Amino acid sequence: MTTQRIVILILVFCVVATSGVARPFQIAPDEKAFRDIKLLIFDEDWAEALPRLEEFLARYSQSPLMPQAVYYRSKCLAEQGGRDKDALDSYKAFLQLREKNRNLAEDAEVSVIDLALKLYEKGEKSLSAEVENRLAHPNRAIRFYAAIRLSYVKDKRIAVKSVPVLKEIVGEEKNAELRDRAKIALLRVSPDALAGIEDSRTEKKITMLRIEVRDGSAGRIVMSFNIPWALAGLMLNALPDEEKETLRAKGYDVDKILREVQTGRGTILEIVDAKEGKVIKIWID
Secondary structure, eight states: OOHHHHHHHHHHHHHHHHHSSOOOOOOOHHHHHHHHHHHHHHTTOHHHHHHHHHHHHHHOTTSTTHHHHHHHHHHHHHHSTTOHHHHHHHHHHHHTOSSOOHHHHHHHHHHHHHHHHHHHHTTOGGGHHHHHHGGGOSSHHHHHHHHHHHTTOSOHHHHGGGHHHHHHHHHHOOOHHHHHHHHHHHHHHOHHHHHHHHHHHOSSOOOEEEEEEEETTTOOEEEEEEEEGGGHHHHHHHSOHHHHHHHHHTTOOHHHHHHHHHHTTTSOEEEEETTTTEEEEEEEO
């Protein structure tokens, strides 16, 4: 008799000795139902999983698996075309539950931010408050995500509310990639705020890239930018390739212009836009 067979016989004997009869392992009905639903979710079969989750919640409302079911119901709704508002409300209901998985809660917060901004862009302007409220979230990951996402809002009166948290990221975050993302976000919303942070963090004078646009006939300044030179590369990396191609088609090779400005540091590169009647001056100091 092999050792493996001896071990099996001992286990069987122990079961019979303690219970009198060897019984098969029993799984609770709610656990079995939820396990089957999770298989559908794993296969991303959202359309089939959603009604099964609805049925689960109606039948097993007191199950300890109920919070997870509410979360996955929200996810299924989000994956269904045209049900963003339902998904948002469902995620918010999940976040109100007392007993919930911490990781699922963090993911739900992120989903609320994304869905709220998606609906905001479709005209439901009041939903920007869902993102603004999360700028004060005790979870720093949620707070930071809300700030970076809010910085993309076209209405600067809304986007500028992200500035305090973005400055917090630049000043305190150890992750260099996240700091860079926050810097780019500040450049979108408030370049002057970023320059102030750079000045306060270093004793030496920050090298600035200065861009000035003047009216060709009147000579008056119509637009000006002051951007830390160290961030010029970040701006270029953040600029989509299609936008660079559009600028090149208009005669502006951004990469080439910045190389020329850096090579001729201290001198002013002047570009005359005859079509627009503008004079663009770029220099570093």
